Amino acid sequence: MAKQKKQNIIDIEHLTVRYGDFVALEDISVHIKRGSITAVIGPNGSGKTTLVKCIIGLETPTAGTISIDGASVKESIGRIGYVPQRFSFDKTLPITVEEFLHLSVCGRKQHIKKDNINSVLDMVDMKVQKFKRLGALSGGQLQRILIARALLHERDIMILDEPSTGIDAVGERSLYKMIKSINEKKKTTFIIVSHELDFVTKYADSVVCLNRKLICHDAPEKALLCEGVKELYGSHVAVHLHHKH
Numbered sequence: 001m002a003k004q005k006k007q008n009i010i011d012i013e014h015l016t017v018r019y020g021d022f023v024a025l026e027d028i029s030v031h032i033k034r035g036s037i038t039a040v041i042g043p044n045g046s047g048k049t050t051l052v053k054c055i056i057g058l059e060t061p062t063a064g065t066i067s068i069d070g071a072s073v074k075e076s077i078g079r080i081g082y083v084p085q086r087f088s089f090d091k092t093l094p095i096t097v098e099e100f101l102h103l104s105v106c107g108r109k110q111h112i113k114k115d116n117i118n119s120v121l122d123m124v125d126m127k128v129q130k131f132k133r134l135g136a137l138s139g140g141q142l143q144r145i146l147i148a149r150a151l152l153h154e155r156d157i158m159i160l161d162e163p164s165t166g167i168d169a170v171g172e173r174s175l176y177k178m179i180k181s182i183n184e185k186k187k188t189t190f191i192i193v194s195h196e197l198d199f200v201t202k203y204a205d206s207v208v209c210l211n212r213k214l215i216c217h218d219a220p221e222k223a224l225l226c227e228g229v230k231e232l233y234g235s236h237v238a239v240h241l242h243h244k245h
Contacts, residue, residue, distance in 0.1 A: 008032060010032035017047070025212060028214050034187075037206075038190065038191050039199065041209050042211050046211045049193070052082075082150070082158075083158070089134070101148065123186075126144050143163050207229075
């Protein structure tokens with residue numbers, strides 16, 4: 001009989017990160033449900049990026065634990081796709097979207113079937129840009145290609161750090177609709193660092209609000225009515241949420 005999967009895919013327990021006397025995160029406990037879209041919000045310097053770095057193994061917690069399906073972060077790196085806020089590269093580099101997708105993380109070629117590339121490009125609605133030069137893509141198109149690259153390598157957890165940075169309002173809406181579609185079709189778990197409360201109310205299943213400590217972790221309709229969140233973002237948050245339905 002197959003072992004039943006746990007409801008939570010990520011369990012963070014009493015996570016603390018210190019840099020000398022500075023406390024970046026203090027006693028954070030968060031549980032991310034499998035197949036959910038979780039928004040991580042909070043002001044600048046609240047520890048959002050530090051939390052993400054701990055999940056992907058770029059930071060070592062001072063105290064506390066992170067487990068992914070019961071395994072350590074180190075054992076689970078291959079399951080996590082990460083799309084940074086900014087992806088820097090030489091835009092004059094003569095590499096196409098297809099060629100970029102053929103490259104592995106370490107820069108060496110992998111044997112990836114063209115059908116798989118076409119499939120992920122379809123998912124992110126970028127198939128027509130397959131032979132376009134990477135440096136000629138818009139900010140929104142590049143974000144889609146980075147997501148496609150992670151999906152190509154079968155990542156079942158996707159972490160996106162401010163994915164709408166540098167994208168206009170139309171592109172932003174399109175990007176978040178695409179994320180929701182992938183989440184529903186592939187049951188991919190998304191953790192998205194965002195300042196966009198409109199995205200939170202429309203697409204997120206749960207909200208983690210940080211300000212070095214955990215302010216709240218709940219469904220959007222509850223989290224955005226939390227007094228701590230309203231103090232950070234203003235009372236208009238509650239009004240905006242009431243207009244959702």
